Amino acid sequence: MSGGAKLQVVVDQVVPVNDLITRFRFVSRDGSPLPAFSGGAHTVVEMDDHGVRRLNPYSLMSDPEDRSGYEISVRRDDQGRGGSLFMHRHVKPGMEMTLSYPVNLFPLDSRAKKHLMISGGIGITPFLAQIAQLTHFGGRFELHYAARNRALGAYMDRLTSAHPDRVHCYFDEEKQAIDLNRILSNQPIGTHLYVCGPKGMINWVLATAEAMGWPRLALHHEEFLAPGTGLPFAVHLAASGKTITVGTTQSLLEAMEAAGVDAPYLCRGGACGQCETNVQKCDGTILHRDHWLSPEEHAEGRKIMPCVSRFEGKTLVIDR
């Protein structure tokens, strides 16, 4: 089955953190320890939303050494496709759910002398697990964490009380901004930078660091893309011999799964590369939305990432 082996879990706790964010704790149904993971890993949560199958990736935020349970924090997106709303409205303690094994696309580079972390909003979650990991191993870190206001700064109290000299908080509504140039000028050689947050923040941090001479190999970021909506389109699946229609709020991957095609996937957010599929015929425009394929591959149009990308035009035939 695609997506790797699955973990059968039960919801142990549902804890509202603030107006937008709720934390969920999962434990295994048979009480056995869950697989170990490393800071920055995510799990794909399978949801049965009244007949609609939703699979959303969420960063694991709990201590990687705590194998008694996994914790995630979900920010409610009222304009989204519905996964976060399902988590907030329908997931209750005692409910049985299915998770993917943890996959880490945002690991710490343990060769680094120091880890510089920059986080915006819900982007804090992978850093919580990474900081727990660094605390066990004695690694050096510095966190800059921006939120809209004090009420929405999830886990800031926990972080600042545990690491008062390493955690710096900023609030947009108090006109506080991360002084990125100053921070990036003061990092010892061998520092690696990690950024997780809104797309605009990620682009700003990466572009500023590169302009200041930071090598790309020392810059790490994670952004899960929601598949995004668009016009419905038809696709012919050559290997399966099926023609399917992808709905407005559906991804191509979800449409294939709904048609009974077992397509490969891992992150479902355009990051990991697992679902890469060859395009056999394309009379139209592929709307590439992943950050896996290179700009050249996007321009060639011979590959598509079905988890996030869409199509507009007459004919699309893919090798699946």
Added chain:
Amino acid sequence: MLTPVTPTIRSRPVYAPLEPKPGRLHLMVADGEGADALIDLLGKVNDRSQMLALAHVMYTPGPNGTDRSDALKALGVAQFFRAPTIPALLPRLIKVLADAYMGTQFYLAGTEGLIGQTEREIMATGFPVGAIQKEHRGSTVRRVQCVHCKGITESVATDPFKCSHCGLNLFVRDHYSRRIAAFQGVNIDAEDPGLVPEPVVKFT
């Protein structure tokens, strides 16, 4: 000119001409003919005076005796340091690295011995090895570790050669260790002691 290297196995390092990149400090380390690579690098940059003002050059003569110290000194870089040998250069590099910040660019040029040993110190800080620029110039003599006694012989010119530590006859492989900054030398007459091919000058 960049010394050509024929790619053989994956671990055998390959090199490329140095290219200027934005940075707060340009740390340039060279030996022998590597000085010419630094001079060529400075010839490519748009704002030469700015790069010179942010440049720290560390230099040592090559294993063939080539010493271009005067040409490098004449460039007018912010800091110039000449060491008599590579082992005498490394402590200075280690001290500079301890005080360096991200945004520093590294340019290494010259023999593989110089490049490998300086790269190893930079790598030890956690700086990504793939972001260190390296241009091989001049002598191709090799720094080789005997896989049997672990002793390192510098400036190996022939293949095979006699280990300067344990005396075994060693075949020089392209197998390279970034951690040790040396090629691997393996005993060539283990099965038939004394049956050693005639040494050929392969590295000059």
